[in-house]
Amino acid sequence: MVLIDAIFINGGGGKVLLDYLFKELSQVSDLSVTFLIDKRIEEDYSEKLTSNVNIIFLEGLKARNIFLKTNRNDFKKVLCFGNVPPNIKMSGIVYTYFHQLMYLEIPKEFSIIEKIKFRVKLFIIKMYLKNTNFWIVQNDIIKSRFAKKFNVSYSNVLKLPFYPPLESNSVVKRNRLSYIYVSNATPHKNHFNLIKAFCMFYDEKKVGSLVLTISSNYKEIFDFCNEKISEGYPIKNIGFVKRNDLANYYKENDFLIYPSLAESFGLGIVEAIDNGCNVIGADLPYLYEVCNPSIVFKPADIKSIYNSLCTSLNDEYPKTTKKITNEIITLIKLLKD
Numbered sequence: 001m002v003l004i005d006a007i008f009i010n011g012g013g014g015k016v017l018l019d020y021l022f023k024e025l026s027q028v029s030d031l032s033v034t035f036l037i038d039k040r041i042e043e044d045y046s047e048k049l050t051s052n053v054n055i056i057f058l059e060g061l062k063a064r065n066i067f068l069k070t071n072r073n074d075f076k077k078v079l080c081f082g083n084v085p086p087n088i089k090m091s092g093i094v095y096t097y098f099h100q101l102m103y104l105e106i107p108k109e110f111s112i113i114e115k116i117k118f119r120v121k122l123f124i125i126k127m128y129l130k131n132t133n134f135w136i137v138q139n140d141i142i143k144s145r146f147a148k149k150f151n152v153s154y155s156n157v158l159k160l161p162f163y164p165p166l167e168s169n170s171v172v173k174r175n176r177l178s179y180i181y182v183s184n185a186t187p188h189k190n191h192f193n194l195i196k197a198f199c200m201f202y203d204e205k206k207v208g209s210l211v212l213t214i215s216s217n218y219k220e221i222f223d224f225c226n227e228k229i230s231e232g233y234p235i236k237n238i239g240f241v242k243r244n245d246l247a248n249y250y251k252e253n254d255f256l257i258y259p260s261l262a263e264s265f266g267l268g269i270v271e272a273i274d275n276g277c278n279v280i281g282a283d284l285p286y287l288y289e290v291c292n293p294s295i296v297f298k299p300a301d302i303k304s305i306y307n308s309l310c311t312s313l314n315d316e317y318p319k320t321t322k323k324i325t326n327e328i329i330t331l332i333k334l335l336k337d
Contacts, residue, residue, distance in 0.1 A: 008082030020164035085132035101264040139289040168247035180253040185218035197305035250275035
């Protein structure tokens with residue numbers, strides 16, 4: 001039996017990967033799998049039972065710890081899908097999927113409350129560090145930085161990137177000099193600098209359009225975006241977008257522009273490339289792990305972002321190429337063997 005502990009996943013890119021892993025494991029008929037799922041997303045999973053999959057809904061760290069202690073001898077393999085190893089030593093082999101770069105370096109843009117939350121969880125990770133046999137990460141940056149920060153043997157950190165394909169058979173007209181950024185609006189996503197740079201670019205060149213996905217939950221940047229729209233800038237905020245609709249939005253736009261200051265993987269970059277976008281992105285290591293971008297900029301420098309937009313006008317940039325492959329089959333084999 002295999003246990004997938006996903007109690008800390010309830011949204012964002014982690015939820016996308018969890019949904020994909022659930023779908024793929026549900027199709028492995030000769031493997032019995034139990035999923036621990038956050039009770040907050042019970043509605044998403046309540047009707048997903050298959051013959052080889054069992055789902056248990058739990059709420060919080062305490063309930064998770066009680067379950068693991070009670071069932072410590074019941075699983076041959078355990079995958080903790082959310083950075084935190086078990087609170088006890090399990091009898092089976094334990095893999096912990098570490099996908100949050102912010103635990104390695106908390107962005108200075110975070111509020112005091114956000115920094116405290118990350119430090120508390122970082123303390124928990126360190127406390128349970130020895131209760132996992134292997135760590136799984138998405139790229140070499142996290143692998144090397146994780147091994148150094150937590151003093152973990154490099155050979156015990158496995159690089160296994162995986163991601164669900166995002167494709168559409170729809171025929172969509174691609175808009176010339178259109179730029180899209182699919183992301184929530186937490187501070188490190190760097191929306192303010194992007195919007196300011198785009199407005200500077202439009203003031204000067206009078207061309208281009210910018211598509212954003214900022215929900216009203218992020219009031220400060222949401223209001224700033226609306227202010228610029230009211231001033232006549234060609235910015236379109238489409239809010240939260242369902243995953244099934246994303247491919248067509250990528251296909252409608254010429255470029256993905258990606259100013260994030262920190263990423264553990266950058267799923268949106270992969271999705272955009274697969275749907276024909278060239279990438280204008282932050283000149284940071286995470287970007288080069290995923291692709292060979294067309295144009296880069298210094299993300300903390302508004303003028304640099306502006307200059308990259310100007311460069312996109314001349315058609316002399318190289319086409320973006322993807323550098324990673326989907327290792328979902330390897331991951332499933334690891335859990336089966």
